[in-house]
Amino acid sequence: MDDTSIPTLVARLGAEEDSTRKMAVFKLQSAIGDPSFADVFISEGGLPKLRALTLSAGGNTLAYSLSSVARLLELDKGWDVVNQELIGRAVELVVTQPLVNILRGAMAILGAIVSQNHGGRSTQLEFGFKALKPSIDVYPSFLEKLVSRLSSADHLLCANALQLINGLMRDALTNDQNTEWFKFIKKLQDLGVIKAVYNLMQSTALQDLAQPLLEFQFLTKIMLRKWRDVHLDLEKSDHRRALNALQTASYGENQSRKEREGSKKHHPEKWRRLGFQSEDPGWEFEKAGFLGMMDITDFVRKYADQFQKLLLEQSAKPAEQRCPIARASLAVTEILYDHFEVEKSESEDVQRYVVLESRSNFERAFRPLLLHWSRLHTAGLNAFLRLWKATGAEVEDFEKVEELVRILVEQVVGQAPRIKDVHEIEEEMSEFDYSKLRSLQMELLELTYEDAWGHHLRQVREELNHEALQFVKEQRVRCLLQGSWFPHVLNYETENGPITKQNLNRPMTSSWRYVRLSHNRRYLHYADFEKRLDMEPGLDILEEKVDLSIVSSVVSNVSSQSPPTSSSSNETIKQDNPQVPTTTSTKITIHGYLPTTGSSQQNSQATQKETPLLHLHPQSHTLASEWLDGLLMLLNQQPITNDTNKLVNLIGGYGIKIRLLNVRFEDLAGKGNGEEPVMPGREGVDGEFWYEIGGMEGGA
Incomplete structure (x- = not known):
């Protein structure tokens, strides 16, 4: 135009x-x-x-x-164009108008008025929440109607309503100097804004509502940070009342008021019985701030009976074994605060559009569980109490249990997909296996030290793996040195002659073969017996032998995987008569090059043909693993069965974990700044000294 x-x-x-x-x-x-x-x-x-x-x-x-x-x-x-009459008209429409296209425009106008800062303009009109307040006083159901619009099937209307709510929240959080902002936020929460936004974050409409949903998420972080920044001041009556409410809630309703007052006044550990570290608990809220007070108060208010029962249970235990409930609650608050990176809310606010451009990060940008902070805190505190009991922890172990809870939150809350319901999170936190949690802790510990130590840790791991391999090799060879019985069954093969009517029903000829490695580890001695002897035969009785120097390969049908657990596996089979060998399909064949005579003796092994030197039929998967890998390792080859490899990894893994647990991180990681660890020197040292760090030894 x-x-x-x-x-x-x-x-x-x-x-x-x-x-x-x-x-x-x-x-x-x-x-x-x-x-x-x-x-x-x-x-x-x-x-x-x-x-x-x-x-x-x-x-x-x-x-x-x-x-x-x-x-x-x-x-x-x-x-x-904006005046109080226009604002009143828009507020009226939000409350009374059912048509979606009218509601969109009215909310968009109010959102622009609330979100803009026009202090420098010539107009005398107020902006922010103050501009709407006179009209809201005329229509007191405005906020309720506004929150209800978040459940509309029209995505654009939901977006406009949420943008207006965000503007009102941001104005309250940033422009309110009298700390009255929390009353407005509390009113929105009572009207169901948390539930409505949570449902939108988990819905399929995420793409259409991305910007206002992310802004609401960031505003929630700002609100949490403001609560945390409020220091507990017992000179303030409302702060003092909040703290004293914990004492009141700690006594049962059946106890008279006079008895409660007397107990609180004369109890020598008035605050320590609640789980604080001293009788002056104010300083303990220094890190968690009033947010920590809100969290523990909310828990005590909702679960008063559980709180009283916990206190009674703890009072019956020795002092060093009691779980400090209040201290644990504050620790969970800090864990959640760190997990959701509340301090990064301002920088995230700037970066949210960049995140949205990456489809791979789109889902991870939304944290609907953040909106259920109170329920997560309760679940975390219950998990803390459960782990304290499961580990038999004492007061000096508090930081260790705290670290387990931190890992639990990272695993359950941090790995949860966007659409996972908070109820499922609560159940998973309450049922998470402690042994699995410990395994995760060790994995994280290894990763942490991997980052800090770099090539030092890799070198230690390689050394430990080599030591573990040598240890297992020696164990397997000792099994060969000890000797074993193997069934030697003659069946209808070519060695038994052709099958005829006369010999069709003849019994199978059974015998036992005993095999043993010589002391010098150069020969495999063996002999066949009609029955299994009660005594292990000595080398002088074993007339046959295989020279290991001529062995070229050891092949087998033994699986590299774990044996099956069904009754059809090749594990040892119970039998009434142990003298009769059981049939087995497991077979180990030792191949080699037989000595030649005459001119052919000069031929290289490359032109010779491999010949089976010995057949073994292990009766169990364990025996097969011992002999197959033992023979391979004697030939300086790598083991192949799962049993042996698991044993090597287990021993090497325990070695690295023991060394990690015995070395302080700050000693080797430059207190976390990534610097190379500094080895002690001679300067200022008198006489001899000796040090040992993670297997690296030195002296002077």
Whole structure:
């Protein structure tokens, strides 16, 4: 639309015919988004007519008028159109109007008014929540209606409603100097804003509502940070009442008021019985602030009976074994505060659009569980108490249990997908296996030291793995040195002759083969017996032998995986007569090059043909693993069975964990700044000294 048509458009806004006004404002809402058009429209005197139309029109004409005003304000132009009468009209529409297209425009106008800071403008109009307050006083159900719009099926309407709520919250959090902001936030929460936004964060409408949802999430962090920054001051009556309420809640209802007052007054450990570290608990809220007070108060208020029962249970234990409930509650508050990175809310606010551009990070940007802070705190505190009992912890172990809870939160809350319900999180935290938690702790410990030590840790791990391999090799070879019985069954193979009618039903000839490695580890001695002897035969009885120097390979059908657990596995089979060997499909074959004579003796092994030297039929998977890997390791080859490899990893893993647990992190990691550890020197040292760090020894 060119400039010459703007005066005509302005004139038609004031026409007597409704259809003319409707068509004019319909065209206006599309064109007003152009800044140059908006400037000409204002200079031509269009604002008064647009305001009049917004105040008096209805139906689609009203919807187009509201949309035009909202788009004009988005350009930061035409603020003269805004007055208390227009604000009152918009508030009224939010409360009384059912039409979605009208509600969108009304909320967009109010959102622009609340979110903008126009202190330097010539207009005398108040902005922020103060601008809406006179009209809200006339329509007290405004906030309730506004929150209810978050459940609308129209995504754009939900977005406009949430943007307006965000503007009101941000104004309250940033511009309220009298700490009255929490009353407004509490009112919104009582109206169900948390539940409504939580449902939107878990819905399929996430893409359409991304910006206002992220802003609400960041505002929640700002609110938590403001609570944490409020220091507990017992000189303030409300702070003192909050702390004393914990004492009151710690006594049962059946106890008379006089008895409660007497107990609180004369109890020598008035505050320590609640789990504080001293009788002056104010300083213990230094890190968690009033947020910590709110969390423990909320727990005690909702679970008063559980709190009293816990105190009775703890009082029956020795002092060093009691779980300090109050201290644990404050620790959980700090764990959640760190987990959700509340301190990073300002920087995240700047980066949220960058995050949205990456589809891989889109889902992870939303943290709906943050909105259920109180329930997560309760779940975390219950987990703390459960782990304290499960580990048999004492007061000096407090930091260790705290670290387990931190890992639990990272694992359960941190790994939860966006759509996972908070109820499932609570159940998982209450049932998480302690042994699995300890395994996760050790894995994280290894990763932490891996970052800090770098090549030092890798070198130690390689050394330990080599030592573990040598240890297992020796164990396997000792099994060979001890000797073992193997069934030696003659079946219907070529060695038994052809099958005829006469010998079809003949019994299988059974015998036992005993194999043993010589003391010098150079020969495998063996002999076959009709039955298994009670005594282990000596080497002098074993007439046959295999020279290991001519062995070329050891092959087997032994699986590299763990044996099956069913009854059909090759594990040892119970039998009534142990003298009769059981049939087994497990087979180990030792191949080699037989000595040759004459001119062929000069031939290299490469031209010779491998010959089976010995067959073994282990009766169990364990025996098969011992002999197969023992023979391979004697030939300086790597073990292949799962049993042996698990044993090597187990021994090496225990070695690295023991060394990690015995070395202080700050000693080797430069107190976490990534610097190389500094080895002790001779300067200032008299006489001899000796030090040992993680297997690295030195002396002078």
